[in-house]
Amino acid sequence: MTFYEGIITITIVSVATMLTRFLPFLIFKSGKLQSGYMNYVGRALPPAVFAMLVIYCFKGMSFAAPSGFLSQLIATAVVVILHLAFRRTLLSVAAGTAVYLLLVNLFFV
Amino acid sequence: MKNTKKANKSVHLSALKAAFPHTVPIMAGFLFLGASYGVLMASEGFSFLYPMATSILVFAGSMEFALAGLLLGGFDPLSALILTLMINSRHIFYGISMIDKYKGMGLKKIYMIFSLCDETFSVAYTAEPPPTVDRGWFTFYISLLDHSYWVIGATLGGIFGSLIPLGIVGFDFAMTALFVVILLEQLMKEGNLLFVIIGGLSSVLALLVFGQDSFIIPAMLLMLLAIVLTRSVVDKDKSQREEPS
Structure with missing residues (x-):
């Protein structure tokens, strides 16, 4: 991607993000949602999208050799266990990333 | 003044x-x-x-x-x-x-x-x-x-x-960790499991069919379709809660 393509991509992401924030203020007069359908999609999308994003993060995993997936698997397990135990986002993310950094840089080079 | x-x-x-x-x-x-x-x-x-x-x-x-x-x-x-x-x-x-x-x-x-x-x-x-x-x-x-x-x-x-x-x-793992945490939080909310499964399955399916460079859009379309289709199921569940399925 060239410099200008990067600028265009950032602009698109920025404008699209603004769109999701300004749209309701532009089209709805009050905070009472008229359509149960919108409510339903709005409730369903976030969990589905974050499941997709997790898959997106793991898309490059390869099962041909242990180095292709073991670090990610172990570090993800650390994140899940810590988060279920303490439910502190910072702790889970920091510890998981630290474990991953150690694994990929020291053990699975 | x-x-x-x-x-x-x-x-x-x-x-x-x-x-x-x-x-x-x-x-x-x-x-x-x-x-x-x-x-x-x-x-x-x-x-x-x-x-x-x-x-x-x-x-x-x-x-x-x-x-x-x-x-x-x-x-x-x-x-x-x-x-x-x-x-x-x-x-x-x-x-x-x-x-x-x-x-x-x-x-x-x-x-x-x-x-x-x-x-x-x-x-x-x-x-x-x-x-x-x-x-x-x-x-x-x-x-x-x-x-x-x-x-x-x-x-x-x-x-x-x-x-x-x-x-x-490996610093990119911070992103993975963050998304995993958000997903866990989503899973802790009642009624979200079905949607997490829909999102996960659509993505894996699209990944297998379209490959890692172009699976996002098909995954999202598949996911939207599945969400729209399951609405009637979710609503039916609500109205017929007494009936065994």
């Missing part, structure tokens, strides 16, 4: 003072996650100006991490657009909830809408200013403080991230 100016100043100061304590829990999180984003960008070879600019202009955490991935891949404006709309679709519902609260707040409302991220929403929706404090400015300063923490974190991460020795890889 002088008196109005003075009164104006105290309106701002009292609103800022009242807003700050509500943002302290967010400060730690935003400084750290913002810094992780900055370090990630630096480790991929971007100048600190990138995380600084994107944290000012986009200010949606998970989208910025995803943006790092977009910038590293090939130029694909359509995917960027659709991915952004899907990831940020939840903002629409924050906005709807804030329409009445933000009514009649003048020009500062534009900035408050622009910077309405998940964390700011959760504080601005629930926090009550003391009776002597102007509600509009109170909410404005919550938004501004949260935004500042994120920009400061991302910029510092971008600056100091470049000091990390070359050859150390």
Whole structure:
């Protein structure tokens, strides 16, 4: 991607993000949602999208050799266990990333 | 003249003072996650100006991490657009909830809408200013403080991230960890399991069929379709709860 393509991509992401924030203020007069359908999609999308994003993060995993997936698997397990135990986002993310950094840089080079 | 100016100043100061304590829990999180984003960008070879600019202009955490991935891949404006709309679709519902609260707040409302991220929403929706404090400015300063923490974190991460020795890889795992945590939080909410399964299955299926470079759009279309189709099932469940299925 060239410099200008990067600028265009950032602009698109920025404008699209603004769109999701300004749209309701532009089209709805009050905070009472008229359509149960919108409510339903709005409730369903976030969990589905974050499941997709997790898959997106793991898309490059390869099962041909242990180095292709073991670090990610172990570090993800650390994140899940810590988060279920303490439910502190910072702790889970920091510890998981630290474990991953150690694994990929020291053990699975 | 002088008196109005003075009164104006105290309106701002009292609103800022009242807003700050509500943002302290967010400060730690935003400084750290913002810094992780900055370090990630630096480790991929971007100048600190990138995380600084994107944290000012986009200010949606998970989208910025995803943006790092977009910038590293090939130029694909359509995917960027659709991915952004899907990831940020939840903002629409924050906005709807804030329409009445933000009514009649003048020009500062534009900035408050622009910077309405998940964390700011959760504080601005629930926090009550003391009776002597102007509600509009109170909410404005919550938004501004949260935004500042994120920009400061991302910029510092971008600056100091470049000091990390070359050859150390794996900072991108901060993004994976963050998404895993958010997904766990989503799973803890009742009734979300079905949607997580839909999202996961659609993505895996699309990944297997279309490959890792072009699976996002098919995955999202598949997911939307499945969500729309399951609505009747979910609703039927509600109306026929007594019947065994």
